[in-house]
Amino acid sequence: MAAALIPTSPEEAASLFGEGKDVTVFGGGTILLPEIAAGRLHPTRALMLHKSGLDSLDTSGDVVRIGATTTLAALIDGTDDLLTRFAEHVGDGEVRRTATVGGNLCATPGIGAQRGDLGAPLIALGARVRSTGKGGERTEPVEDFLSGDRAGRLVLSIEYDRPNGNTACQMMRRRHAHSYAIVNVAVCETNGELRVGISGVGAMAVRARSVEQSRNPDDVLKDVEPVSDALASADYRRKMLPLLVRRALDQLESA
Numbered sequence: 001m002a003a004a005l006i007p008t009s010p011e012e013a014a015s016l017f018g019e020g021k022d023v024t025v026f027g028g029g030t031i032l033l034p035e036i037a038a039g040r041l042h043p044t045r046a047l048m049l050h051k052s053g054l055d056s057l058d059t060s061g062d063v064v065r066i067g068a069t070t071t072l073a074a075l076i077d078g079t080d081d082l083l084t085r086f087a088e089h090v091g092d093g094e095v096r097r098t099a100t101v102g103g104n105l106c107a108t109p110g111i112g113a114q115r116g117d118l119g120a121p122l123i124a125l126g127a128r129v130r131s132t133g134k135g136g137e138r139t140e141p142v143e144d145f146l147s148g149d150r151a152g153r154l155v156l157s158i159e160y161d162r163p164n165g166n167t168a169c170q171m172m173r174r175r176h177a178h179s180y181a182i183v184n185v186a187v188c189e190t191n192g193e194l195r196v197g198i199s200g201v202g203a204m205a206v207r208a209r210s211v212e213q214s215r216n217p218d219d220v221l222k223d224v225e226p227v228s229d230a231l232a233s234a235d236y237r238r239k240m241l242p243l244l245v246r247r248a249l250d251q252l253e254s255a
Contacts, residue, residue, distance in 0.1 A: 002043040006051055010156060013052040017154040019134040023047050025154060027069050027100035030091070031107055031115065047154075054102075054156060062162050068102030068155040075101055082167040082186055083121045089171060089181075090117050102155040105129070105142070109203050110180070114229060117181055119146060119205020121169065123197030124186035127160040143197075143207040165190035168251035170244040173200075174231060182232045183241055185248045196245070201226045201237050208245070217246035 002024070007013035017023055024043035026032055035041035049069045056067040057078045064079065072087045073096045090096060090104065107116035122142045129145040131138065131153040145153070170185040181200035188195050194212045199205035202224050210219035226237035 002046045004046050004048055006048045008051050009053050013047065013049060013054065014132045014137070014154065014156070017047055017132065020152040020154065025049065025106075027103035028071065028098040030095050030099040031103060031110075049100075055100075056157070063159055064162055065157060065159045066101050067157050069100045070102075072096040072099050072101065072104070081163065082125060082169060082188060083118065085169055086117050086121045086171070086184065086186070089173065101158060105146075105158065106150055106155060109227075109229075114200050114202070114227070114231075115180055116205060117171075117184055117199055120184040120186040120197035120199035122158065122160070123199075123205055123207045124167065124188040124195045125160040125163060126188070126195055127158050129155060130157045130159070131155050143205075146204045146206075163188055163190060166252050166255040168248045168255065170248045170251075172240060172244060180231060183237060183244050185241075185244045187245075187248045187252050189252055196220075196248075198224050198241070198245075201241060203227065211245060211249075215249065217242040217249060220245045 005016045007016050022044045025047045027049055032041060052069065054067040054069040057070050057074060058065040059079055072090055075087050076084055091099060101118065104116055104118045109115060127142045128139050129142050133153040165188065167188045171181055172183045173179050173181045183201055184199040186197040196208040196211045197205060198208050206224045208220050208223040210222040211217065220241055221238060226234040226241065228234040
């Protein structure tokens, strides 16, 4: 039986996490509990964040700040932007009332499908992730956090500047409330700078820098290598991804 660690403040959560060795972090549990029930995950120490005070949501200023354990339902109720459009399609109402923003961002690929829809819009919005772990606390761009050693980091909060330009998105998923996405595309343009985020296609969400530079949708395949899973083949994703990027860019231009 795993030892349960239940912090009552962000500082205590950071202290108990330490460098993350042998610690399994529980936010909402919508991903971890099925893994445990199936016998694929055997935690030795469980860091339970439900009382940690990491569920703050501040949308009052020019910077949107989201605590790691903010639920998707609270996010949807409290914001109305590109991120909300993706959060509204994660799971169903029951899942959204439990699943956390930090958990979605840190989701690893499942056996049957890719997970973590929110990576694409957070990349497009230029979000920054504040985390702690080995080496102490740091804040970094979300794309750098995703490509680093996430297993040794505890997400504390996520923030991004409120977009003052146009945004657009394209999503493809099976017609089922609990289905993961086949392809997610999010784009944001501020003061002539284009940012493009892709998720649901490969092992993690990525920033499509080639598309940002060329504005050629076909260049997206230089930035991400689609994978095959239970939802779609890699070949199908290679065909659909440039099409959805084109649609998102066209939508951006017509906004």
